[in-house]
Amino acid sequence: MRPRLFVIALWTPLAFTALAQVPSYEPQPGKSGVDLGAMDTNVSPCTNFYQYACGNWRAKNPIPPDQSRWGRFNELQLRNLQIEREILEKAAQASPSRSAIDQKIGDFYAACMDEKGIDQRGVAPIQPTLDSIKAMDSKEQLAAQVAKLKLIGVNGVFGFFAVPDFKDASVNIANFDQGGISLPDRDYYLKTDQRSVDLRKAYEQHLVVMFDLLARSLNTTWDSKAKAAAVLKFETALAEASMDRVLRRNPESRNHPMTTKDLPGLTPSFQWTAFISDEHTPSFTRINVGNPDFFKKLNGIIEQTSTDDLKTYLTWRLLHSSASALPQAFVQENFQFFDKTLNGQKELAPRWKRCVRATDSALGEALGQKFVEVAFSGPAKAKALQLVGEIEASMKQDIETATWMSDATKQQAYAKLAAVSNKIGYPEKWRDYSTVVVKPDDFLGNEERAAGFEVRRNLSKIGKPVDKSEWVMTPPTVNAYYNPPENNINFPAGILQPPFYNPKADDAVNLGAIGVVVGHELTHGFDDQGRKFDGDGNLRDWWTAEDAKNFETRAECVVNEYDSFSPVDGVQLKGKLTLGENAADNGGIHLAYMALMRNLADKTMPNTKLDGFTPEQQFFLGFAQVWCENATDASSRVRAMTDPHSPGQFRTNGVVQNMMEFEQAFGCKEGDPMVSAKACRVW
Numbered sequence: 219m220r221p222r223l224f225v226i227a228l229w230t231p232l233a234f235t236a237l238a239q240v241p242s243y244e245p246q247p248g249k250s251g252v253d254l255g256a257m258d259t260n261v262s263p264c265t266n267f268y269q270y271a272c273g274n275w276r277a278k279n280p281i282p283p284d285q286s287r288w289g290r291f292n293e294l295q296l297r298n299l300q301i302e303r304e305i306l307e308k309a310a311q312a313s314p315s316r317s318a319i320d321q322k323i324g325d326f327y328a329a330c331m332d333e334k335g336i337d338q339r340g341v342a343p344i345q346p347t348l349d350s351i352k353a354m355d356s357k358e359q360l361a362a363q364v365a366k367l368k369l370i371g372v373n374g375v376f377g378f379f380a381v382p383d384f385k386d387a388s389v390n391i392a393n394f395d396q397g398g399i400s401l402p403d404r405d406y407y408l409k410t411d412q413r414s415v416d417l418r419k420a421y422e423q424h425l426v427v428m429f430d431l432l433a434r435s436l437n438t439t440w441d442s443k444a445k446a447a448a449v450l451k452f453e454t455a456l457a458e459a460s461m462d463r464v465l466r467r468n469p470e471s472r473n474h475p476m477t478t479k480d481l482p483g484l485t486p487s488f489q490w491t492a493f494i495s496d497e498h499t500p501s502f503t504r505i506n507v508g509n510p511d512f513f514k515k516l517n518g519i520i521e522q523t524s525t526d527d528l529k530t531y532l533t534w535r536l537l538h539s540s541a542s543a544l545p546q547a548f549v550q551e552n553f554q555f556f557d558k559t560l561n562g563q564k565e566l567a568p569r570w571k572r573c574v575r576a577t578d579s580a581l582g583e584a585l586g587q588k589f590v591e592v593a594f595s596g597p598a599k600a601k602a603l604q605l606v607g608e609i610e611a612s613m614k615q616d617i618e619t620a621t622w623m624s625d626a627t628k629q630q631a632y633a634k635l636a637a638v639s640n641k642i643g644y645p646e647k648w649r650d651y652s653t654v655v656v657k658p659d660d661f662l663g664n665e666e667r668a669a670g671f672e673v674r675r676n677l678s679k680i681g682k683p684v685d686k687s688e689w690v691m692t693p694p695t696v697n698a699y700y701n702p703p704e705n706n707i708n709f710p711a712g713i714l715q716p717p718f719y720n721p722k723a724d725d726a727v728n729l730g731a732i733g734v735v736v737g738h739e740l741t742h743g744f745d746d747q748g749r750k751f752d753g754d755g756n757l758r759d760w761w762t763a764e765d766a767k768n769f770e771t772r773a774e775c776v777v778n779e780y781d782s783f784s785p786v787d788g789v790q791l792k793g794k795l796t797l798g799e800n801a802a803d804n805g806g807i808h809l810a811y812m813a814l815m816r817n818l819a820d821k822t823m824p825n826t827k828l829d830g831f832t833p834e835q836q837f838f839l840g841f842a843q844v845w846c847e848n849a850t851d852a853s854s855r856v857r858a859m860t861d862p863h864s865p866g867q868f869r870t871n872g873v874v875q876n877m878m879e880f881e882q883a884f885g886c887k888e889g890d891p892m893v894s895a896k897a898c899r900v901w
């Protein structure tokens with residue numbers, strides 16, 4: 219797992235799911251580019267705009283069985299995935315003239331596709347690591363084992379990686395943080411309602427089955443139930459020691475500068491010197507500890523856990539992390555719990571999808587380089603840059619006209635805005651994977667070597683200047699992000715495609731779609747988290763006390779609004795968890811709308827109706843239709859607990875109900891459900 223501590227993404231793809239099955243849906247774009255076939259015009263836009271814009275899309279697009287959620291993002295992911303598949307199948311054909319990049323990605327993909335070979339090798343590829351864990355005969359050796367596992371991409375007990383220093387974002391610092399659990403959130407271990415209790419039972423049963431499978435593969439017998447109980451007990455203790463998601467959204471709660479000398483004071487039972495030396499990092503003394511309390515409690519946890527149980531936990535983390543690269547029985551069992559039981563996905567995705575995904579995850583900038591050659595045209599980049607310029611002009615205008623902000627804070631905000639840098643499509647310099655050994659008959663080994671390469675690449679940055687030109691998403695990714703310590707907005711080639719950016723659509727529709735996405739990312743620089751960082755990416759309070767208070771009052775309105783939304787019976791959204799994203803959605807659309815108004819006023823955009831819609835109406839439809847989606851109830855529950863993004867329905871209705879501009883565009887009246895009596899506005 220790559221460290222993405224600070225990155226604020228546009229949406230959260232489910233970590234456990236592979237990608238989708240081909241849907242039969244064909245858009246029916248009108249002259250404007252609005253998908254007329256997606257709309258349900260039996261409903262008034264003022265009653266339920268999401269249903270109006272997306273109702274037929276939702277009816278025509280049931281969730282494919284190999285998915286737990288299906289939306290416009292997934293449609294585009296599938297399109298990109300098919301392009302990647304073609305690239306990989308071609309690259310997999312061995313020939314003397316094959317390029318070095320084709321050898322890496324082609325052999326990686328081929329090794330993953332070789333299901334028969336994987337089944338025949340059984341657990342042999344993880345045998346050396348299993349033996350190493352087995353040889354551990356005292357708790358003193360825990361540190362060495364944790365260090366070793368981290369270097370093949372298996373994270374256990376806690377997190378350790380290089381990130382920009384909170385207070386000096388120009389330099390990377392070693393960061394130690396809470397971690398080590400396998401369920402998606404600490405709450406899964408701690409909540410006592412019936413559903414949570416049942417899920418934990420199912421997880422424990424999954425552990426039993428996985429340990430049984432391993433025993434059978436090793437021709438041995440052991441008490442899998444006892445092992446499962448030991449893992450659950452250890453992970454529950456880590457969960458209890460962890461900070462919850464809402465608290466962690468405040469960057470101050472994760473900023474605890476210390477030195478390596480402080481570590482033994484926090485966790486005397488852990489051999490810190492051995493751990494650090496085994497990671498082969500550049501030498502360092504300054505560190506940040508994300509959650510000191512976790513490391514204090516970790517000491518008691520280690521003391522109260524037997525050496526055998528620690529070994530069982532490490533074995534589990536290896537098994538869990540390797541499951542997708544092991545024989546079918548392990549893959550199936552991993553699917554049964556993490557995809558099916560937890561997220562409601564009916565079927566395992568076909569192997570080719572899982573293998574494209576694995577290659578993207580392991581060698582993303584090699585595959586991405588080929589993807590860009592095939593799928594990213596020059597005009598899309600130029601268009602995106604022009605849009606970013608327009609949206610930044612809106613932000614400046616928005617700050618100028620803000621009546622709730624003093625001039626002193628405004629000056630600081632202008633400075634931060636001017637310092638934002640824009641990254642479009644793909645990195646200027648591609649990552650060099652030449653040292654990663656990829657073999658056509660060793661999928662698990664390839665995965666470990668590629669993951670190890672990333673871990674070492676990350677750790678080698680400790681104490682070094684931050685390279686802001688690097689990307690944390692691969693080019694085919696259908697997503698976007700703002701990076702607070704780097705103060706940049708990033709739009710991979712994968713999202714600069716229809717329905718987000720459609721060269722055939724009207725400008726008003728594109729402004730509603732990709733324009734709002736750009737506005738969303740830019741607003742992150744000024745949301746409840748982003749506003750705590752300055753233009754250089756340093757965690758520094760540049761707000762007057764009164765302006766900060768005004769901001770918080772405005773944000774509180776958004777918290778209350780989204781607290782009131784329920785995606786599934788008995789489940790409420792968490793307004794505080796989703797605040798940053800909701801603020802970005804609400805702010806982003808204003809910025810794009812301001813650009814629309816300027817374009818209409820100076821006549822760079824014609825003020826004409828298309829498909830019966832005014833430019834303003836096209837804009838809102840372009841916006842809403844990005845968020846058409848269906849989700850299983852199970853995945854909606856997981857997301858309500860873990861996802862900082864609200865579901866599509868609320869990303870649409872929750873936004874438009876705050877906007878007078880929407881009310882006017884569709885002639886809505888006071889009392890209509892899409893006209894909020896308590897309209898919120900942060901930006």
Ligand SMILES: [Zn+2]
Nearest residue numbers: 226227228802
């Ligand atoms: Zn976002």
